[in-house]
Amino acid sequence: MTKPAFEITVHGTPGPQGSKNRNAAGALYESSAKVKPWREAVKSAALDALAYDEVWQPIREAVLLAVVFTMPRPKGHFGSGRNAGVVKPSAPQFPVGKPDTDKLLRSTQDALKDAGVLLDDSVVTDVSAAKRYVLTGPDTLSHPGAVVRVWCLNAFKEPTS
Template identity: 65%
Template sequence: MTRPVLRLTVHGTPGPQGSKNLNAAGAMYESSAAVKPWREAVKAVALDALHHDAAWSPLTCPVLLEMQFSMRRPKNHFGTGKNAGRLKPSAPNFPTSKPDLDKLTRSTQDALKDAGVLADDSVVAHLFARKVYVLWGDALLTPGAVIKVWRLTDLHKEESP
């Protein structure tokens, strides 16, 4: 498989986008306070990467996005007292609590669009996303995400005889 055209490692707490709340005045706002800092972190890392590629222009071709979100484990997954810092045997292997994976991908795709990686998030034709806990397998050591972008046109050329 070809190498991705862009690989980003973003550190910070992944923030979901999509759920809205109403305030007392009737105005809508994001229910997650983490979405704005997350989008800014993704945008900053993407802009820094694109700064080193003077020929880059926002992708308008079909793209494949791969996102792996590394999430912090809740404190109740760990023992207490002499077992402090030890993972409980009952602790789940995969994060199945909020935030929702689709809402994490939504905020991340919007940040990639804002940074000029994508012309629009509608160009994403294939999306592979997963949530893992930090320090599990190939996860990051701290919360964040690894984002990879491929041009599907490049992958199609590779498959042609």
């Protein structure tokens, strides 16, 4: 596979975007308090990556967005006492609970758009996403966060003669 057009590592707890609640006045707000810090973390990492690229333009063509979200393990997955740092054998291998992968992608895509990586999140035509626990596989981090890669799909076209 070719080199990604854009790649970052984001540090922080991934936050889902999409579920809304209403307050007493009827105004809508995000149900997860993690959305805003997560979007800021993604935007900040993206802006740092683009800081020295004076010719960067937001991507306007079809892209493949690949993200591996590293989620924190719940405290209940660990032993107690002298086994406090050891994952229990009964702990699940994959994070199957909330947040939903599609809602994590939504907040990440919007942050990439806000940072100027993508012209709009509608240019994302192909997606590869995974939720994993800390240090449990390829591209997982030693702490919560995500590895984000963007490939321009037009780069995969065969040259015409």
